[in-house]
Amino acid sequence: MMKRLLRQEEINLIRWLIRDAPEGAKIKNELATVFVEEMEDGGMGSLRVVSDKERFYSRDIGQAEMLDEDGIPLIISVNIDTDGNFFELDIWKVDFSPLKKIPDIPEGYV
Numbered sequence: 868m869m870k871r872l873l874r875q876e877e878i879n880l881i882r883w884l885i886r887d888a889p890e891g892a893k894i895k896n897e898l899a900t901v902f903v904e905e906m907e908d909g910g911m912g913s914l915r916v917v918s919d920k921e922r923f924y925s926r927d928i929g930q931a932e933m934l935d936e937d938g939i940p941l942i943i944s945v946n947i948d949t950d951g952n953f954f955e956l957d958i959w960k961v962d963f964s965p966l967k968k969i970p971d972i973p974e975g976y977v
Contacts (some may be wrong), residue, residue: 910965
């Protein structure tokens with residue numbers, strides 16, 4: 868897998884999802900410099916942070932149900948690791964088909 872920086876629409880979505888989380892402020896400030904790689908999920912859009920050290924999932928700090936461009940429901944979570952750092956953006960499309968587009972966040976928030 869190739870590592871890359873988060874795209875602006877991914878950053879906006881993550882910031883919106885974690886807007887009320889206590890860990891949110893710290894994570895929001897790091898998003899522009901985080902390298903991620905796409906997870907092998909059939910193209911549903913999930914991303915995991917690239918790290919040199921072994922990291923473990925702890926919990927989600929933001930979740931929403933949204934719709935993909937084709938009207939299929941998505942369940943989207945921002946997960947942190949056991950150290951409280953951004954771990955992954957998990958996107959599950961309920962029919963397991965590839966994601967068409969990162970959903971737009973509600974108007975008035977960026």
